[in-house]
Amino acid sequence: MPDIESLLKEKRIFKPNSDFARQANWNKKTVREYRALGAKNPQRFWAKMARENVSWFTPFKKVLDWKPPFAKWFIGGKLNVSYNCLDRHLEGENAWRRNKAAIIWEGEPGDTRTLTFGDLHREVCKFANVLKARGVKKGDRVALYMPMIPELAIAVLACTRIGAPHSVVFGGFSAEALRDRIDDAGAKLVVTADGGYRRGSPHALKPAVDEALEGTDIVGSVVVVERTGQATKMKAGRDFWWHDLMDEASAVCAPAKLDAEHPLFILYTSGTTGKPKGILHTTGGYLTHVTTTSKAIFDLKDEDTYWCTADIGWITGHSYVIYGPLACGATTLMYEGVPTYPAPDRLWDIIERHRVTIFYTAPTAIRTFIRLGDEHPKKHDMSSLRLLGTVGEPINPEAWMWYHRVIGGKRCPIVDTWWQTETGGILITPLPAAVDTVPGSATLPFPGIDAEVYTEEGDPTTPPAGGYLVIRKPWPGMLRGIWGDSARFKETYWSQYDNTYFAGDGAHRDKRGYFWIMGRIDDVMNISGHRIGTMEVESALVSHADVAEAAVVGRPDEITGTAIVAFVTPKSGVEAGGDLNAALRMHVTKQIGAIAKPAEIRFTDALPKTRSGKIMRRLLRDIAGGKEAMGDTSTLEDYSVLARLRESDE
Numbered sequence: 001m002p003d004i005e006s007l008l009k010e011k012r013i014f015k016p017n018s019d020f021a022r023q024a025n026w027n028k029k030t031v032r033e034y035r036a037l038g039a040k041n042p043q044r045f046w047a048k049m050a051r052e053n054v055s056w057f058t059p060f061k062k063v064l065d066w067k068p069p070f071a072k073w074f075i076g077g078k079l080n081v082s083y084n085c086l087d088r089h090l091e092g093e094n095a096w097r098r099n100k101a102a103i104i105w106e107g108e109p110g111d112t113r114t115l116t117f118g119d120l121h122r123e124v125c126k127f128a129n130v131l132k133a134r135g136v137k138k139g140d141r142v143a144l145y146m147p148m149i150p151e152l153a154i155a156v157l158a159c160t161r162i163g164a165p166h167s168v169v170f171g172g173f174s175a176e177a178l179r180d181r182i183d184d185a186g187a188k189l190v191v192t193a194d195g196g197y198r199r200g201s202p203h204a205l206k207p208a209v210d211e212a213l214e215g216t217d218i219v220g221s222v223v224v225v226e227r228t229g230q231a232t233k234m235k236a237g238r239d240f241w242w243h244d245l246m247d248e249a250s251a252v253c254a255p256a257k258l259d260a261e262h263p264l265f266i267l268y269t270s271g272t273t274g275k276p277k278g279i280l281h282t283t284g285g286y287l288t289h290v291t292t293t294s295k296a297i298f299d300l301k302d303e304d305t306y307w308c309t310a311d312i313g314w315i316t317g318h319s320y321v322i323y324g325p326l327a328c329g330a331t332t333l334m335y336e337g338v339p340t341y342p343a344p345d346r347l348w349d350i351i352e353r354h355r356v357t358i359f360y361t362a363p364t365a366i367r368t369f370i371r372l373g374d375e376h377p378k379k380h381d382m383s384s385l386r387l388l389g390t391v392g393e394p395i396n397p398e399a400w401m402w403y404h405r406v407i408g409g410k411r412c413p414i415v416d417t418w419w420q421t422e423t424g425g426i427l428i429t430p431l432p433a434a435v436d437t438v439p440g441s442a443t444l445p446f447p448g449i450d451a452e453v454y455t456e457e458g459d460p461t462t463p464p465a466g467g468y469l470v471i472r473k474p475w476p477g478m479l480r481g482i483w484g485d486s487a488r489f490k491e492t493y494w495s496q497y498d499n500t501y502f503a504g505d506g507a508h509r510d511k512r513g514y515f516w517i518m519g520r521i522d523d524v525m526n527i528s529g530h531r532i533g534t535m536e537v538e539s540a541l542v543s544h545a546d547v548a549e550a551a552v553v554g555r556p557d558e559i560t561g562t563a564i565v566a567f568v569t570p571k572s573g574v575e576a577g578g579d580l581n582a583a584l585r586m587h588v589t590k591q592i593g594a595i596a597k598p599a600e601i602r603f604t605d606a607l608p609k610t611r612s613g614k615i616m617r618r619l620l621r622d623i624a625g626g627k628e629a630m631g632d633t634s635t636l637e638d639y640s641v642l643a644r645l646r647e648s649d650e
């Protein structure tokens with residue numbers, strides 16, 4: 001990350017384009033009105049959004065019940081998320097949407113499928129009946145470990161139809177990681193596929209499920225989608241092919257009428273300890289938040305072809321590939337594979353062929369494409385695009401400018417959206433018709449969101465100033481807890497400041513009051529927009545028989561934002577070197593997944609520690625950051641010297 005001084009010197013300002021502003025769902029006047037209402041009475045603002053953007057079977061009686069840190073939104077209201085994403089687009093004045101594309105899907109090999117709202121409704125009802133027939137009841141958890149294929153969206157929506165909270169586990173996670181998540185959530189059923197396509201070849205998923213389920217008996221059934229056709233072992237009585245079960249299922253399934261606070265899903269994310277936390281989201285508040293923000297920030301219209309490149313295994317895929325856009329009745333595009341296969345212009349080719357109008361991606365992807373060269377996007381007609389977005393990590397102003405110029409043709413507004421797995425939906429963002437943008441800044445809180453920058457002591461700062469990003473009032477999409485661990489929920493988010501949500505990010509506000517998110521201030525790294533805890537990687541490393549001790553830090557990386565550097569002390573008698581290096585990288589991949597594999601492993605006979613035994617991460621971060629100067633990674637280095645030097649300073 002460039003330092004804050006240079007960021008704040010950013011002078012380029014982009015006013016909303018008047019053609020865009022004229023047609024926007026939320027124009028300047030609407031935004032002014034909503035900001036005023038959201039500031040004066042956030043509950044009234046959110047109640048209005050809940051009534052306008054969400055369909056309720058029974059209206060709510062009370063907007064908010066706030067017993068910090070526990071919030072309940074829209075009390076007494078009953079609704080169903082799949083009804084909001086599907087059925088309501090098949091009825092009354094929206095009935096014409098039955099034959100409109102809900103999902104346009106493209107597989108990596110180039111195969112495509114389009115599911116209309118009518119198709120998706122039928123498939124979801126059928127799969128909901130499959131779940132019921134397999135014994136899944138309201139409240140039971142279902143784990144989904146799948147490639148980016150339409151069946152993943154179908155399965156997610158089928159869970160919501162019957163009120164079974166889903167836990168989607170990213171297909172890149174290992175069997176070990178999958179097992180932890182299945183156990184923690186107590187999942188009763190797993191949906192997977194034989195495999196998916198990655199970089200031109202089939203990548204198996206089912207064997208990881210088999211491995212994860214060894215020795216546990218909580219999972220009664222595994223449903224397997226046939227995607228690649230690769231040889232797949234099926235366990236009789238436990239494993240079933242998706243197509244066999246679907247063939248027999250009825251397409252009639254009434255949506256369950258669920259309480260606004262009924263659990264909708266659990267999504268595991270990294271924190272500062274080795275154990276991932278199951279972030280819990282519920283029904284009415286979450287849906288209100290993602291639907292309202294999709295409509296306002298992405299300006300979703302019936303004519304749009306909207307594409308968010310996130311994997312459904314992450315929160316962005318939940319909120320802004322599936323729930324937000326479908327609840328708005330929009331067409332959402334899903335792509336299965338890697339962005340550079342078979343050629344570096346794959347994404348731009350998809351945009352041209354499908355006439356994509358709104359494109360939402362991560363800064364790390366943008367930086368990768370900058371490096372690959374302008375000739376790839378320039379080969380394609382991307383004049384269909386009208387709005388661009390970014391999410392997941394800070395975007396450096398030069399990447400923003402490239403996105404604006406080369407992808408957006410200088411005509412598309414860019415929304416740099418700040419939010420988290422915990423926040424459910426976007427909290428800080430430009431509104432494309434109403435907010436001037438400055439490259440690198442996420443600009444202002446969404447109406448109804450009370451974001452602030454605090455000092456360490458908990459005093460609000462007066463801009464320009466930097467500090468800790470906090471949210472002072474509850475919002476509808478906020479997490480309701482950590483699955484099975486309310487002590488950790490309180491400790492992680494609510495113990496820094498009284499009744500105030502602590503996000504774990506550092507932020508700066510400029511003279512205009514604009515927010516500049518500086519990234520994590522705790523031991524969570526942001527690798528290509530994906531959260532990985534340093535402790536998670538450390539526990540994986542020390543679980544290897546040759547490792548005595550390990551410390552993991554992030555170092556800045558031009559493309560991925562942060563790269564993982566591990567400092568490892570081998571057990572005595574173990575030879576540090578290339579073989580161990582390779583073995584450890586493989587071990588971490590097996591324990592967590594390839595995304596957590598260290599970019600660099602440095603062996604040391606001692607780790608720098610304070611007198612009380614705490615590893616001095618700041619020191620390691622400095623060492624890791626000065627990579628070039630330190631030479632070969634496979635030799636044993638003596639950082640204890642540095643530690644001893646530091647110790648004498650304390």
Ligand code: WTA
Pocket residue numbers: 269314315316390391392393394395416417418419420421422442503504505517518519520526529530531
């Ligand atoms: C970071 C992803 C700067 C931040 C939706 C946050 C960002 C973490 C932005 C959450 C942004 C997300 N600018 N940083 N626009 N968006 N982040 O839970 O550090 O995977 O705390 O949610 O990503 O990551 P998560």
